[in-house]
Amino acid sequence: MKLMIDGIITNYCNEPDGVKMGLRIKKEQRGVVFAFVACILIGVGAELIAIQGFISFQATNPIMTIEEEGMRKFETNISEKVIVIVVDGMRIDQALWSEYYRELWNMSANGIMEVGIPSYSYPGWTVLSTGAWQETTGVTSNWYDEQVNVETIYNALNRSGKRSGVFGATGWKTICGKGMSGVFFRDWKDDPKVDDVTAESAYRALLANEYDYYLIHFQDLDEMNHKYGALSSESRGSMEHIAKLTKDVLNVANLSCTTVIITSDHGHIDKGGHGGTEWIATHVPIMIFGKGVKKGMNVIKGEQVDVVPTVSFLLSAYIPSSCQGVALVDGFDVPDRVKAKALIENCMQLKDFADKYTSALNAQAPSTMQIDSAQETLNINATQSIIHSRSYIRENRKCCEDARQNAIDKERPVKQALAILIGLSIPIGAISYLGAKLGVKKNLGILSKYLAKYIPVVVVSAVMHMAIFYIIFLSMGSTFSMSMIESEVSVLVYVPIASVSTIGGVITSLALFDIPRKKWAWYSVASVFGIQYSLLLQALVMLYNWGIVFTWYVPDINMGVKYFLDMQQIFGSGLGAALIGITIVLMNAKIVRS
Known part of the structure; x- marks a missing residue:
C-alpha cells in the first residue's frame, strides 16, 4: 500500500507486511x-x-534599590508592644461577618485602607513589611523568590533595639526575612490546619513575652475565597474560625500596654481571585485598638504603606529608608504636639526618599518650605504644624509622581x-x-x-x-x-x-x-x-x-x-x-x- 498526495509517491518505508508507504508534497x-x-x-x-x-x-528596578538604613526615628514611645494580624484576602464585608470582629470594629479606630497594584499576596506582604509600594520594591507577583532590596520594618526595629516575631506563610521570610528576630512559617498547601498551628505558636510567644512586634498571618480565608468564592459558606466558616483564633491569641495580650492592628494584604472579587484594580480587591479593612487608641472612631482613611510607619510610631523606632507611607496618627489618643512632632519626622523621611527618587529621574526635589513651617510652628500651634506637614506630604507625592510621569514620557x-x-x-x-x-x-x-x-x-x-x-x-x-x-x-x-x-x-x-x-x-x-x-x-x-x-x-x-x-x-x-x-x-x- 502507498500513500499518495496528488499522485506523487516517494520516501518509501518498508512495513513488516511488506507494504510500502510514502509521502511527498508537490513542489x-x-x-x-x-x-x-x-x-x-x-x-x-x-x-x-x-x-x-x-x-x-x-527586582530590576535601577532607581530604588535602596538597602541603606533609614535615618529618621520617632521619639515618643506610644506602646510597649504591637501586634499586626493579617487575614489573607479579607474583604471589608468579611471583616464584619463574625460577632467577635464586629466587637473589635466597634471598639477600634477603624476605616478602609487602599492597597497597591497588583493586589496579589506577595506584593501586599512586601508593602506591609517595608512601607514601600510594589513599583519601589519590584515585587509584583506571587512567584518572586528573592530578598527585597529595600529596608524592612524588621531591620528598622532591630536597629531600634526591638525584637520582631513573624508567624505565617513562608513567603514572608523568602522576600522580607532580613531583620526578623524569630519566625514560625508553614504554608496552607502543606497543612490546611496551618492557621491553628500559627495561632498556637503566636500564643506561646506572647505568653513568653518574646518580642516587641508580632506579625500574625492567617491563610485559610484566602484559600476558601479562591476555591469556593468570597461569598461562599466555606469562606464564612473560615472567617468565623479565624475570629476564634484571633480571640484566643489576644486573650494573652495585655491591651493596656499593647496596640493591635488587624488588616489584610488584599481584597477579593466575588468569584475568581485578586490582583486587579477592582475596588473590592484594592480596598481592605483596618482596625486599631489597645494602648493609645481612640475607641470607636471611624477616622482611618489611609493606604497600605501607612502600616509600617504606624508601627514605627507606636514603638518609637526608625522608619525604613524606602517607606512611602505616613503614620496614622489621627487614630491615636495622644496630644497634638506628639502627632505634630511625629509627622515632622515622617516628612523628613519622605524627603530623604524623594531626594533619591527625583535625583535618579533627573528631576527637581520637592521644596522643604512646608517642613520648615511645620518645625517653626511646632511649639506655638501644634494644629498649624500638622497642617504644614500634611501640605508637604501632598507636595512630596505630587513631585515624585510628576518626576515619574516625565521620565516615562521621555x-x-x-x-x-x-x-x-x-x-x-x-x-x-x-x-x-x-x-x-x-x-x-x-x-x-x-x-x-x-x-x-x-x-x-x-x-x-x-x-x-x-x-x-x-x-x-x-x-x-x-x-x-x-x-x-x-x-x-x-x-x-x-x-x-x-x-x-x-x-x-x-x-x-x-x-x-x-x-x-x-x-x-x-x-x-x-x-x-x-x-x-x-x-x-x-x-x-x-x-x-x-x-x-x-x-x-x-x-x-x-x-x-x-x-x-x-x-x-x-x-x-x-x-x-x-x-x-x-x-x-x-x-x-x-x-x-x-
Whole structure:
C-alpha cells in the first residue's frame, strides 16, 4: 500500500507486511507547508515575548534599590508592644461577618485602607513589611523568590533595639526575612490546619513575652475565597474560625500596654481571585485598638504603606529608608504636639526618599518650605504644624509622581516609533514579497487582483476570530484584570480557546466566500496571518503606550492584561494553524494500492 498526495509517491518505508508507504508534497505545495510552519513559529515567539514581558519587573528596578538604613526615628514611645494580624484576602464585608470582629470594629479606630497594584499576596506582604509600594520594591507577583532590596520594618526595629516575631506563610521570610528576630512559617498547601498551628505558636510567644512586634498571618480565608468564592459558606466558616483564633491569641495580650492592628494584604472579587484594580480587591479593612487608641472612631482613611510607619510610631523606632507611607496618627489618643512632632519626622523621611527618587529621574526635589513651617510652628500651634506637614506630604507625592510621569514620557517616543515601525513593516513586507513573486513591475493589476481576492477573506476571518473568542471569554466571566491571572499558567486556558476561534474564523470565511477546495490552503494561510496580524496590532497598543519590558515602573496593568491576552491568542492561532495545515494535507491525500 502507498500513500499518495496528488499522485506523487516517494520516501518509501518498508512495513513488516511488506507494504510500502510514502509521502511527498508537490513542489508548489511546499510553500503552503512553510507558511503554516511560519504561523506556528510566530505563535511560539509571541508566547515567549509575552512571558518575558510579564515577569520582567522583578527586582530590576535601577532607581530604588535602596538597602541603606533609614535615618529618621520617632521619639515618643506610644506602646510597649504591637501586634499586626493579617487575614489573607479579607474583604471589608468579611471583616464584619463574625460577632467577635464586629466587637473589635466597634471598639477600634477603624476605616478602609487602599492597597497597591497588583493586589496579589506577595506584593501586599512586601508593602506591609517595608512601607514601600510594589513599583519601589519590584515585587509584583506571587512567584518572586528573592530578598527585597529595600529596608524592612524588621531591620528598622532591630536597629531600634526591638525584637520582631513573624508567624505565617513562608513567603514572608523568602522576600522580607532580613531583620526578623524569630519566625514560625508553614504554608496552607502543606497543612490546611496551618492557621491553628500559627495561632498556637503566636500564643506561646506572647505568653513568653518574646518580642516587641508580632506579625500574625492567617491563610485559610484566602484559600476558601479562591476555591469556593468570597461569598461562599466555606469562606464564612473560615472567617468565623479565624475570629476564634484571633480571640484566643489576644486573650494573652495585655491591651493596656499593647496596640493591635488587624488588616489584610488584599481584597477579593466575588468569584475568581485578586490582583486587579477592582475596588473590592484594592480596598481592605483596618482596625486599631489597645494602648493609645481612640475607641470607636471611624477616622482611618489611609493606604497600605501607612502600616509600617504606624508601627514605627507606636514603638518609637526608625522608619525604613524606602517607606512611602505616613503614620496614622489621627487614630491615636495622644496630644497634638506628639502627632505634630511625629509627622515632622515622617516628612523628613519622605524627603530623604524623594531626594533619591527625583535625583535618579533627573528631576527637581520637592521644596522643604512646608517642613520648615511645620518645625517653626511646632511649639506655638501644634494644629498649624500638622497642617504644614500634611501640605508637604501632598507636595512630596505630587513631585515624585510628576518626576515619574516625565521620565516615562521621555522614554515613550522611542516605544511609539518602534510600535509604528513594526505595525507598518509587516504589511509592507508581505505586499513587497507578493509583488516580487507576481512580477508586479510588469503588471500592477496582478497584485491588485490578488489583494482584492484575499483581503476580504482575511478581514472576515479576523473579525470572526475576535467574535468567537470574546463571546467565550465573556461567557466565562473573564475581564481584562490581573484578578484572572492567579498563577503563571492560569492564563494558558485562553490558548485553546484562541485555537478554536482561529479555526472557526477561517472555516466561516472560506464558507462565506465559497472558496474552492483546491484553494483552501493558501486562503487559510492568509487568514491565519491576518488573524495574527490583527492581534499584533492590538498588542502594539501596549508597546506604543508603555513598552513590553518594564525595568522601573508598573504600567497600566489592565492594558497589560489585554496585551498578554492578545499574545496568548497569537500563540493559540499558531496552534490552530497547525491543525488547519494537517487537516488540509490529509484531505488532499489519498491511499492507493500497488
